[in-house]
Amino acid sequence: MPTDGRPILEVRELRTYFFPEEGTVKAVDGASFEVFPGRTLGIVGESGCGKSVTAKSILRIVERPGRIVGGAIHLRREGGTDPAATIDLATLDPAGLEIRHIRGGDIALVFQEPMTSFSPVHSIGNQMVEMIRVHTRLDKAAARERAVEMLRLVGIPRPDRRIDEYAFQLSGGLRQRAMIALALSCHPRILIADEPTTALDVTTQAQILDLLRHLQAQERMAVVLITHNLGVVAEMCDEVVVMYLGRVVERGPVDAIFHAPKHPYTRALLRSIPSIRASVRTKLPTIAGSIPHPYNRPPGCPFHPRCPDVIRGVCDRSEPGPRPVGPGQTASCFLYEESP
Template identity: 60%
Template sequence: MAERTALAIRDLAVQFESEQGVVRALDGVSFDLHAGRTLGIVGESGCGKSVTARSILRIVDRPGRITGGHMLLDPGTPQEVDLAALDPESKRMREVRGGRIGLIFQEPMTALSVHYTVGNQIIEAVRQHSDVSKEEARNRAIELLREVGIPRPETRISAYPFELSGGLRQRVGIAMALAGDPEIVIADEPTTALDVTTQAQILALLRRLQAEKNIALMLITHDMGVIAEMADEVAVMYLGRVVEFAPVQQVFAAPRHPYTRALLRAVPSILATPRQRLSTIGGAVPHPGSRPTGCAYHPRCSERIGAICMEQRPRPVPSGEAGASCFKDEAREQAA
């Protein structure tokens, strides 16, 4: 039986207005998050991964704003609510933010306030979403620290962030994300700036917590190795759009979009010839304010098939279905 859809994103558009013009950071993003499963969001820096996460929680920095689309929590049920239609400062949105949906921020070294102990910060998160006393919130904070594998939580609850290692700070960040007992957790680059041993421990912790709590996990990363280990489905993003969506096995065995293939070629392999140069993707992600005409990837694509790639936009990936936003992939489907 298919897992329950916890969150459905449909044609989400976000733009930033400035004196230099309008920047379309997200340009019609669609995907589903399912309870108990992990959706990996992958792409280079500047593709819109973190803006997607912040949009879901309605914490996009000004002058950014949602200009279109829907973010449906509990879609298809009587409890369905469109987060895109809520006031970011409303009581309902504050209940969702940190309560129904938790966020693990990208940088463990700076995500916590240096002015308060980690206990104070977790206790605040607990009391924000639960009607409990300070003593009960403190006990819950200690329980959360123990749950995420921090030794001596009764002592560490009084520590300041600068007294903890990067790995312990990331565990504190995970504890804060779980303080409201969320059904959905967004992990934005949860292993950034951590050594490989600590990275493995954090990923194992996320897997365990997901299995125990049946969490819908949205994992944002640029590391294809993390995607291979953690994800059930993968959404590949480029310049604010999902250019490929598929089960993780299909993405690695038979990627359909040239950008996905280029990302995979750039992954180091233990089977490679010693001292062989790594494959690179030529050029850089264009600025969202100066998008290329046609397919956004065509200036960097070694597989473009002619004027159609430069003049027309390929169809978007159908929501919830495996596919690629690419004219070459369309031609392949028609030939089959």
């Protein structure tokens, strides 16, 4: 576990709802997890389970009509030894100076699509120098020097020339490397990578994941890896959070999640990974049904209509809270109710 046992970031019962005219969408509905320095937390789940909104909530960049309606996001202050020295990001003014220092300075974000994550009309260097100058006192020349250095660090050849190029001039892999260089250029303590390899081909994926691991060790950062790719999770993560319809259904150490999954949803997810040992021409198991429409959340446990182990009269009545199911592992499921 972590060096001093205290998380650098602690998300408590986070609720982020969207209020379009048609009704309320509970994109994140009571998510809790911790991020420890130097370690990697994986957040997994299907599309629309609230992974990305969780990431945006942490940085307070949720777009209207969404907003955080409850919960806390405690970020430990830099160099703080006093455990009480945290700041609740959920209470900050999203346009204020304090959160702006944290964005990019303490917590950086890497997106799925590196092509559209860069401005189409500004060079990569322009965006890097701008960010470095916002967070440091470096002058233009020094900021550019650091930007070139960062591009070299992420393995971009001839960084002094690439820096003046535009995102569309780079290949997909180089583009994502440049995005990572941009995110890390102010040495953040936490890197949130939202599907960082989804848009890349498999070879490039492996390279980018290697790079992330290497940089994490070098910079001693915490990494929050958001993905629906369980292979990536197994390879990269120390702890795993499984989300379904805005709720954390199971969390625990990566080995426990993969070898002793407790929540029926986690089990179903793991069953749907193709295995090289499976006999040929067998149908890959899928999760029955589909994700409910966001305006039509089922009552009780959100997974009960698709759950193979559903307990009628219980799961459709009330929502289960997290219950300990192993060392450092919890699952929100009535199967593990101590006194049924």
